[in-house]
Amino acid sequence: xxxxxxxxxxxxxxxxxxxxxxxxxxxxxxxxxxxxxxxxxxxxxxxxxxxxxxxxxxxxxxxxxxxxxxxxxxxxxxxxxxxxxxxxxxxxxxxxxxxxxxxxxxxxxxxxxxxxxxxxxxxxxxxxxxxxxxxxxxxxxxxxxxxxxxxxxxxxxxxxxxxxxxxxxxxxxxxxxxxxxxxxxxxxxxxxxxxxxxxx
Amino acid sequence: xxxxxxxxxxxxxxxxxxxxxxxxxxxxxxxxxxxxxxxxxxxxxxxxxxxxxxxxxxxxxxxxxxxxxxxxxxxxxxxxxxxxxxxxxxxxxxxxxxxxxxxxxxxxxxxxxxxxxxxxxxxxxxxxxxxxxxxxxxxxxxxxxxxxxxxxxxxxxxxxxxxxxxxxxxxxxxxxxxxxxxxxxxxxxxxxxxxxxxxxxxxxxxxxxxxxxxxxxxxxxxxxxxxxxxxxxxxxxxxxxxxxxxxxx
Amino acid sequence: xxxxxxxxxxxxxxxxxxxxxxxxxxxxxxxxxxxxxxxxxxxxxxxxxxxxxxxxxxxxxxxxxxxxxxxxxxxx
Numbered sequence: 001x002x003x004x005x006x007x008x009x010x011x012x013x014x015x016x017x018x019x020x021x022x023x024x025x026x027x028x029x030x031x032x033x034x035x036x037x038x039x040x041x042x043x044x045x046x047x048x049x050x051x052x053x054x055x056x057x058x059x060x061x062x063x064x065x066x067x068x069x070x071x072x073x074x075x076x077x078x079x080x081x082x083x084x085x086x087x088x089x090x091x092x093x094x095x096x097x098x099x100x101x102x103x104x105x106x107x108x109x110x111x112x113x114x115x116x117x118x119x120x121x122x123x124x125x126x127x128x129x130x131x132x133x134x135x136x137x138x139x140x141x142x143x144x145x146x147x148x149x150x151x152x153x154x155x156x157x158x159x160x161x162x163x164x165x166x167x168x169x170x171x172x173x174x175x176x177x178x179x180x181x182x183x184x185x186x187x188x189x190x191x192x193x194x195x196x197x198x199x200x
Numbered sequence: 201x202x203x204x205x206x207x208x209x210x211x212x213x214x215x216x217x218x219x220x221x222x223x224x225x226x227x228x229x230x231x232x233x234x235x236x237x238x239x240x241x242x243x244x245x246x247x248x249x250x251x252x253x254x255x256x257x258x259x260x261x262x263x264x265x266x267x268x269x270x271x272x273x274x275x276x277x278x279x280x281x282x283x284x285x286x287x288x289x290x291x292x293x294x295x296x297x298x299x300x301x302x303x304x305x306x307x308x309x310x311x312x313x314x315x316x317x318x319x320x321x322x323x324x325x326x327x328x329x330x331x332x333x334x335x336x337x338x339x340x341x342x343x344x345x346x347x348x349x350x351x352x353x354x355x356x357x358x359x360x361x362x363x364x365x366x367x368x369x370x371x372x373x374x375x376x377x378x379x380x381x382x383x384x385x386x387x388x389x390x391x392x393x394x395x396x397x398x399x400x401x402x403x404x405x406x407x408x409x410x411x412x413x414x415x416x417x418x419x420x421x422x423x424x425x426x427x428x429x430x431x432x433x434x435x436x437x438x439x440x441x442x443x444x445x446x447x448x449x
Numbered sequence: 450x451x452x453x454x455x456x457x458x459x460x461x462x463x464x465x466x467x468x469x470x471x472x473x474x475x476x477x478x479x480x481x482x483x484x485x486x487x488x489x490x491x492x493x494x495x496x497x498x499x500x501x502x503x504x505x506x507x508x509x510x511x512x513x514x515x516x517x518x519x520x521x522x523x524x525x
Contacts, residue, residue, distance in 0.1 A: 002214060002251060002300050006292045009256040010284045029282075035490055035497045037450070037504055080494050115504075160494055180494050183509045184518055197513050210461045247458040261455065305457045307467035308485035419450055440485075443452045447491050 011083075019076055021191035024084040031083055032145045035179065039114035039144070039165050046149055048098075048133065049168035052110075055103040059168075062149070065135075068093045073132060075155035077162070078191040090153055092134030095126045095169070106171035110178060111152055114165040119178035120187070121154065121161055123171065130156055133166060158189040158196070210305070212249065213237075214298045215273060223276060223360045227326070228290045229265060232273045232299060240264050242337040243310040243330045243414070243442075246275065246303030250285055260285045260447060263329040263416075264304065267336035268312075273301075276360060278326040284448050309414065309442040312337065317345035317412055318405050322425045324352045324395075324417020327444055328360050331416060335368060348375040348411075350403050352395055352421065354382040377403040395421065400428040407433030412440075419443040453484040456496055459510060460484065463517050474525040477505030498523075 011025035020026060043062040050058045060068070072091050078084045110120050125131070135142050135150040142148030147164030154161050160180050181187050186195040194200060215232035222228050245263045266274035279290035293299065311319065311334045319338075321331040328351055338345060349368075353359045359378065369376035379391030379399065391399055405411040413434060415425045422441050429439055453460075453469055460468040469485040480502050487507060490497040495511035500523075507523035 001255075002212075002298065003253055004250040004288070004300070005297055007250045007258075007288050008252045009254070009258075031492070033492045033494070035493045035495075036499060036506075037488070116506075183495055183520060184511050184513065185494060210458065245454075245457070261458065302458060305461060305467070306454060306469050306485075308469035308483050309454055419452075441452065442454045442485075443450075445451050445455075447451070447455060 014084075019086060020084050021078055022194050024078055024082050024191070027083045027085055029083075030085060030088075030146065031079070031081075033079065033081065034145070034164075035117060036115050041114055041149070041165075043149060047167065048150070050098065050102065050171065051168060052170040052172050053104055053106040054171050058098075058102070065093065065133075065150075069097055071132065073153075075153065077153075077155050077159050080158040080160055080185065080189070080191075080196050089138050090132065090134040091136035091139070092132035092150070092153065094129065095131040095133065095152075096129060098133065098169070099127060102171075104171050106173050108172045108175040110170040110172055110176050111163045111166055112168055112170060113163050114167055117163055117165065117179050118176075119152075119161050119163045120176055120181060121157070122175075122188075125157065126152075126154060126169070130154060156190075158186075158191050160185065161189055210302050212300050212302045215301055217293060217295050217297045217299060218272060219295060220293065224358055226279045226290070226358070227276060227360050228279075229274050229276045230289060230293065230299070232275065232301075233271075234273050234301070237273055238304070240268055240273070240304035241306075241310040241312055242267055242334040244304035244306040245330070246273070246301040246305060248275070248285065248289070249300045249302075250288060251300070258285050258448065261305070263442075264333055265329045267333055267340050269337060269340035276326070276329045276332075280446060282448075283446070309416070309440050311412070311414060313341045313343045313345065315412060317347060318409055319345055319347035320404055320411040320413040320429075321347060321349045322352075322395075322400075322413065322415040322417075323349070324421030324425070325354075325358070325444070326360065327415075327417030327421070327442070328365075329416075330442065331414060332361055332364070334414065335365075335374070339368070339371075344373065346373050346375075348377070348403060348405060350377045350379070350395070350400070352379045352381060352417070355380055356383075356385045356388075375403075395425055395428070397428040397431060400425060401432055404429065404432065404434075407435075410435065410438060412438050414440050414442075416442040417444055419445055451489045451491060452501075453487045453489055453498065455489050455491060456498070456510070457485075459496065459517065463510070463519055473507055475500040475503060475505050475507060476523050476525040478503040479525070 014020040131154040215234035219231040262275045265276040368374040498508040
């Protein structure tokens with residue numbers, strides 16, 4: 001194998017850090033990754049819905065969503081493309097708040113978004129304080145390229161599960177693979193077990 | 201041609217750096233000797249791959265700046281601010297080094313004499329590179345195909361191949377228009393704004409001439425230029441586009 | 450966002466020949482055009498190729514352990 005004299009990786013991997021999963025490097029940037037064009041939906045047309053296997057479908061307009069109890073939270077995020085960003089600060093509504101009082105036997109969710117992106121997760125991975133629908137980043141409205149007006153944030157899994165441009169959650173008794181999952185990425189995506197691809 | 205017929209699957213080859221020529225502050229041309237190079241068509245590119253000692257690899261695509269008629273393979277690379285590969289190629293790479301590449305690549309964004317014209321070449325920033333290969337090929341073939349070039353850059357310092365292009369402008373058959381969008385030198389006589397429909401209308405062949413158009417540069421530039429050409433009545437099928445942009449993650 | 454020229458090398462590696470001039474028909478809107486004119490998103494966990502007219506996903510290319518996997522179900 002040819003070695004390019006004098007070339008080395010720009011970002012050394014973090015060794016021995018209990019905050020950085022295996023195979024990741026820490027960045028101070030916030031890279032923008034996208035599988036398609038950035039959707040632009042006016043807030044007057046935005047809504048967030050719960051549908052599928054629940055007693056009653058629910059939906060919130062932007063104003064109604066903004067009126068829900070919100071939380072500020074700071075989390076580390078890990079992208080499957082190997083960058084990690086520590087102490088990212090968000091404001092959003094906990095998914096627990098959205099599911100409050102919902103009766104369901106579902107064990108899985110499929111998250112759906114403007115632009116057609118989807119991702120799937122076990123219901124228990126978006127509850128118990130583990131997930132939010134975030135609409136602010138570092139105190140400012142979330143920019144479209146980073147998923148604004150609102151995105152899912154599920155920091156304990158690879159960041160492709162933190163779906164940008166989220167418009168709702170579908171509760172399901174069967175597990176339906178989302179976009180990257182159906183193209184060979186891991187169905188669960190735990191960065192601490194380096195579950196990047198199916199079969200890892 | 202025997203060489204073209206023998207071309208097998210795309211394989212990685214090693215080229216040796218014969219020269220590194222500064223073109224502007226941020227851009228340099230890398231002159232490579234690639235043994236058993238099969239020859240390229242004007243407009244094609246190569247993929248370049250860098251490998252660190254720990255096995256880490258990074259790969260990018262660069263247009264070939266030299267004409268098929270020349271011996272060396274020349275890549276003109278713009279050093280990007282956060283460019284992992286471009287800051288190695290323009291800055292670290294030196295004469296005598298080996299560079300891993302594969303190519304030539306691309307069968308759509310190519311021009312050769314037999315395709316005729318008249319040619320309309322529109323370049324934004326480093327998009328001039330593949331178009332320069334086409335111009336050098338046309339010159340080497342002593343082709344009579346008429347050509348107009350529109351080149352957009354931020355400033356005079358950022359014009360690549362400045363002298364070469366003005367030399368071509370003096371020669372019959374090459375009409376060069378330049379727009380400098382951010383700053384202009386004293387006494388500047390060219391355009392001074394981002395391309396728009398009116399500017400394109402002024403410098404482009406009328407649609408009745410049915411030019412063959414090649415547009416290359418950043419995505420937003422290419423789309424603005426292409427939309428303008430179509431709105432002026434040019435046939436979409438005679439417009440070929442190549443969008444440049446960072447691909448590192 | 451770039452265009453199909455940006456993945457010309459990857460496609461040639463997969464298909465054994467240049468694909469930029471090859472025509473693809475979109476399964477969404479039915480329009481045809483060369484692969485070079487598709488909208489390509491490369492800054493992602495994989496390469497996503499979309500129709501430049503209607504954004505329908507034409508193809509997705511992922512790479513794992515130096516092996517490419519390509520899904521072309523968006524091309525009619």
